Amino acid sequence: MSYRLPAPLGNAIDRSSAISFTWNGKKLKGFEGDTIASALLANGEHILGRSMKYHRPRGVLTADFWDPNTTVQVDDEPNVRASHRKLADGMAVSAQNVWPSLKFDVKAANGLVGRFLTAGFYYKTFMKPAKLWPTYEHVLAKFAPGGAVDLNTPHGRYDKRYAHPDVVVAGGGPSGMAAALAAAEAGSSVMLVEHEHQLGGHLLWGSDDDQVAATELAASCEAAGVEILSNSTVAGRYEDNWISISQRNHPGVIERLIKARAKTLVVAAGTIERPYVFQGNDLPGVMTSGGAQRLIRMYGVKPGTRAVVFTANESGDSAVEALQSAGISIARVVDARSGEGITSASGSKSRVKRVTLSDGATVDCDLLVTAVGWTTPTSLLNMAGDRPVYDADAARFFPAGPPDNVLATGGMVGDGSRNELIAHGRATGELAAGRAVVVRHRIQAATARATPVDGQEPDYPADERTPLDRARHPEVYRSTTHGIVDYSEDVSSKDLFSAAGEGFDSVELIKRFTTATMGPSQGKLETVNTVAMLAEARNETIAEVGTTMWRPPYAPISLGALAGRINEPTRVSVLQSWHEANGATPILAGQWVRPEHYGDPAAEVLNTRTNVGIIDVTPLGKLDLQGPDVPKLLSLLYTNKWMALPIGGVRYGLMCAEDGVVLDDGVTARLDEEHYLMTTTSSGAAKIWHWIEMWLQTEHPDWQVHVTPVTTGLTSINIAGPNSRELLGRLTDDIDLDPDAFPYMNVRRGTIAGVENCIAWRIGFTGELSYEIHVPSGHAVHVWGQLLEQGADLGVKAFGLEAQRIMRLEKGHFIVGQDTDGLSKAPVTGLNPLLKLDKDDWAGMPEVAWTIESGDHPVIVACQPDNGSVVPEEAAQILRAGTTEIVGRITSSRMSPTLNRSICLAQVTKEFATPGTSLEVLLVSGERITATVQEHHAHFDPEGARLRG
Amino acid sequence: MLLVPCPHCGPMNAGDLTYNGESHRRPDPKTCTPKEWRTYLYLRENPSGWLLENWYCSSGCRKHFKIERHTLTGELRAPVLPGRKPGATQGDMK
Numbered sequence A: 001m002s003y004r005l006p007a008p009l010g011n012a013i014d015r016s017s018a019i020s021f022t023w024n025g026k027k028l029k030g031f032e033g034d035t036i037a038s039a040l041l042a043n044g045e046h047i048l049g050r051s052m053k054y055h056r057p058r059g060v061l062t063a064d065f066w067d068p069n070t071t072v073q074v075d076d077e078p079n080v081r082a083s084h085r086k087l088a089d090g091m092a093v094s095a096q097n098v099w100p101s102l103k104f105d106v107k108a109a110n111g112l113v114g115r116f117l118t119a120g121f122y123y124k125t126f127m128k129p130a131k132l133w134p135t136y137e138h139v140l141a142k143f144a145p146g147g148a149v150d151l152n153t154p155h156g157r158y159d160k161r162y163a164h165p166d167v168v169v170a171g172g173g174p175s176g177m178a179a180a181l182a183a184a185e186a187g188s189s190v191m192l193v194e195h196e197h198q199l200g201g202h203l204l205w206g207s208d209d210d211q212v213a214a215t216e217l218a219a220s221c222e223a224a225g226v227e228i229l230s231n232s233t234v235a236g237r238y239e240d241n242w243i244s245i246s247q248r249n250h251p252g253v254i255e256r257l258i259k260a261r262a263k264t265l266v267v268a269a270g271t272i273e274r275p276y277v278f279q280g281n282d283l284p285g286v287m288t289s290g291g292a293q294r295l296i297r298m299y300g301v302k303p304g305t306r307a308v309v310f311t312a313n314e315s316g317d318s319a320v321e322a323l324q325s326a327g328i329s330i331a332r333v334v335d336a337r338s339g340e341g342i343t344s345a346s347g348s349k350s351r352v353k354r355v356t357l358s359d360g361a362t363v364d365c366d367l368l369v370t371a372v373g374w375t376t377p378t379s380l381l382n383m384a385g386d387r388p389v390y391d392a393d394a395a396r397f398f399p400a401g402p403p404d405n406v407l408a409t410g411g412m413v414g415d416g417s418r419n420e421l422i423a424h425g426r427a428t429g430e431l432a433a434g435r436a437v438v439v440r441h442r443i444q445a446a447t448a449r450a451t452p453v454d455g456q457e458p459d460y461p462a463d464e465r466t467p468l469d470r471a472r473h474p475e476v477y478r479s480t481t482h483g484i485v486d487y488s489e490d491v492s493s494k495d496l497f498s499a500a501g502e503g504f505d506s507v508e509l510i511k512r513f514t515t516a517t518m519g520p521s522q523g524k525l526e527t528v529n530t531v532a533m534l535a536e537a538r539n540e541t542i543a544e545v546g547t548t549m550w551r552p553p554y555a556p557i558s559l560g561a562l563a564g565r566i567n568e569p570t571r572v573s574v575l576q577s578w579h580e581a582n583g584a585t586p587i588l589a590g591q592w593v594r595p596e597h598y599g600d601p602a603a604e605v606l607n608t609r610t611n612v613g614i615i616d617v618t619p620l621g622k623l624d625l626q627g628p629d630v631p632k633l634l635s636l637l638y639t640n641k642w643m644a645l646p647i648g649g650v651r652y653g654l655m656c657a658e659d660g661v662v663l664d665d666g667v668t669a670r671l672d673e674e675h676y677l678m679t680t681t682s683s684g685a686a687k688i689w690h691w692i693e694m695w696l697q698t699e700h701p702d703w704q705v706h707v708t709p710v711t712t713g714l715t716s717i718n719i720a721g722p723n724s725r726e727l728l729g730r731l732t733d734d735i736d737l738d739p740d741a742f743p744y745m746n747v748r749r750g751t752i753a754g755v756e757n758c759i760a761w762r763i764g765f766t767g768e769l770s771y772e773i774h775v776p777s778g779h780a781v782h783v784w785g786q787l788l789e790q791g792a793d794l795g796v797k798a799f800g801l802e803a804q805r806i807m808r809l810e811k812g813h814f815i816v817g818q819d820t821d822g823l824s825k826a827p828v829t830g831l832n833p834l835l836k837l838d839k840d841d842w843a844g845m846p847e848v849a850w851t852i853e854s855g856d857h858p859v860i861v862a863c864q865p866d867n868g869s870v871v872p873e874e875a876a877q878i879l880r881a882g883t884t885e886i887v888g889r890i891t892s893s894r895m896s897p898t899l900n901r902s903i904c905l906a907q908v909t910k911e912f913a914t915p916g917t918s919l920e921v922l923l924v925s926g927e928r929i930t931a932t933v934q935e936h937h938a939h940f941d942p943e944g945a946r947l948r949g
Numbered sequence B: 001m002l003l004v005p006c007p008h009c010g011p012m013n014a015g016d017l018t019y020n021g022e023s024h025r026r027p028d029p030k031t032c033t034p035k036e037w038r039t040y041l042y043l044r045e046n047p048s049g050w051l052l053e054n055w056y057c058s059s060g061c062r063k064h065f066k067i068e069r070h071t072l073t074g075e076l077r078a079p080v081l082p083g084r085k086p087g088a089t090q091g092d093m094k
């Protein structure tokens, strides 16, 4: 049978546009504009799900976003709010939390064993014995509500946006629309955010006049240039009006997170109708007065045939009119204002059938509508520091007074006719716009480089709004029976009373103990009832109990929206296209995409050691330092001495943080009288730049040093191998490469392959004779090509990062962050001659001095497995022989193509650092092997004859 | 997110700056005791109230500056620093 009502009822649906969908496999039809729930009700499907713990049948209660028990699965998407999500053609909708079917649910037996599921059952039932915890987890997981996650679901698209509006209005009811309109007319840029699908708020399910007024106001907002965000939620308000907005209707994305810096926030969130607590209050067919009116007037759906209405306010009276207009017979109106009441409802397994009144009479019906009062959703005001205050005469909470840049209007602050609400909204919008002007002026005045502000700061507008009256309302929370307080968590008033009896006297504690208010509706329906139950149980007033703290988000935000787009930037050198064209296997090193190898890293090593190799080392951090005080800066940052570095000299340096831990290393060259080029590790480039700025600006503002990062401005190429001098010589005329004229650890500037202003220095990371050249990046492709062309007969070949790592390990050079970690103080490196304790100051010096003094630190050693064919994994533990005592770890390990055996660097305690010591290394397989500590860090050419040649 | 007034760029999202924590004096590394040095490294006053802090305009003009923040209310104000008259606004800071 169809429960669809004839037009004009149903202002949200378009009857000319039918939509097909399935419900648990059954084919049904709805209309454009229907929610999933309204379409199901129109088809006579009134059980939409089962409750979380007791698996009781549940139906529509509020028919809006907050409806607690209409969560369904739609295609591959679990946990969809059926009373909010619009119906779309072809949707496959199914019930969640049911087994084996919606109508015959095995777990409904929980209702019989309910005593195990009382307040705090999570904490009590599954405590002991601990060895059964995995079993408990298994059992609980089966009872957890929620739909099925489809692991094959394609990646959704989400996005973010940053906005800087003058005014954000949260809530698109009459007051919110009026505020947005007035602010826009006053010249503000305005974002109007409405939780539901269309503007209008309660006018949408009000009288015909209300509905016309809603349409007109919405049109005026649009015409005034207000940015309208419907089906969007202001989820949070943070310091200085940083507003998060979850936008669910942006084309092309599932959800978009807007971060708006508003100058004024207007909160017009309206009120949320409270359910009544009595036995049977969760039966399908029991609903709020707003829910019934929304179904009838917005969706043209008949929620029942014979109704009892329990009313304490005008909304109940209005519901009676709506029910009558829908042809529903009114079995009884029970008016709380004249002392009448209801005691309980009973029914079949699937629907309410009978209501028992306070006077003992029973009335048959299939629909029970309650109108017992309002919850003020003060969340956004709470986030701004407001603490709501309970007004017993109005039976609801009101804001105490938010800060100046947050204004509340509408039902949150009082009651009134439609015109009174609009008038208050308009006054609020004007005030918001006036205050936004002042904030804008202040921001501009505080910005040194902004256009100078004209004139004096405008006066800060005072709040001269005429307050809205507060309508008197009886306090109607619970009948003489117990019922459900939190529908989504299945917490009853009985649970709350028993928790109060157990001593939970604070609402913040009872909430966590019982999980009341902690479900998907985030307390919007449950908080005030929870407070009222606690007050009643403890014989206190609601004002004395107070309310819980509402925190962000106002409504759930998907994790996808928080993550946004995957947008990790990567960097490449200008030579990357050559690498790609020549078979490089890419590796992501920090932010840099680099060639790991060009096919055979071992062959690249051997060619470099035999002939000559070139590697693109552009990611090396490069900082150009100029000024008379550069030597002082270098002396402060490096552990060694820098005051006497001659022009043309290059020196290695180690940097420490103030706690003495190794921070970075690299070489720095003196190019000219007051001109230096510093290199850092690739990953340390940005960090060291900040580090230098910090020292120069805070501790030594009198030093004259300019620091400029030039990492990508210069492309860096290392030319290594016995033929490197011959190769470079073919490309330069003005750099004298004679070993006496240009020795090891020196720098020269000149022309390379016709490119002027190149820098070349001799260093030895690979252990070979090598020249590292830094070329203006615009010409780097040319220089790289010339090196390959001119060196063809010398056997030149490009080598990648892996070959370089092998060669540096053969030479025993440690890498900061690989062979050292966040606890490795400088003496760990073994570079003690570089730790100059006789200098006045350097970063980390005291800690390094005390570490040396105590001698209590591990050291880096080179070691070789006794079986040279075994390569222990990096981070493999080193143990005291035959025990499980950890005395160190392998920090780097490779098979050496040069030595044809495995080689390692390790950190070990001093006791195990003596050359010749046998180490026991625990492999990942569990096998233990032995390795021997070497005399030198370098496994190959420890005297350095090759690189100094 | 707090708006932190950089003396050069004006109010900036705190996330665009680097927070360098409570302002503290660096002891003389030649003469300090381990206790003094480790107090400098690790121990902070963390008061409930006004706190002098170091900020770095890392995504803006790269200026290091000090500001006073009220740790309870989030209120910010220009600190009185040596050589600057009391009541100076952020615009006067350099």
Ligand SMILES: [Zn+2]
Binding pocket: B006, B007, B008, B009, B010, B057, B060, B061, B062, B063
């Ligand atoms: Zn700045």
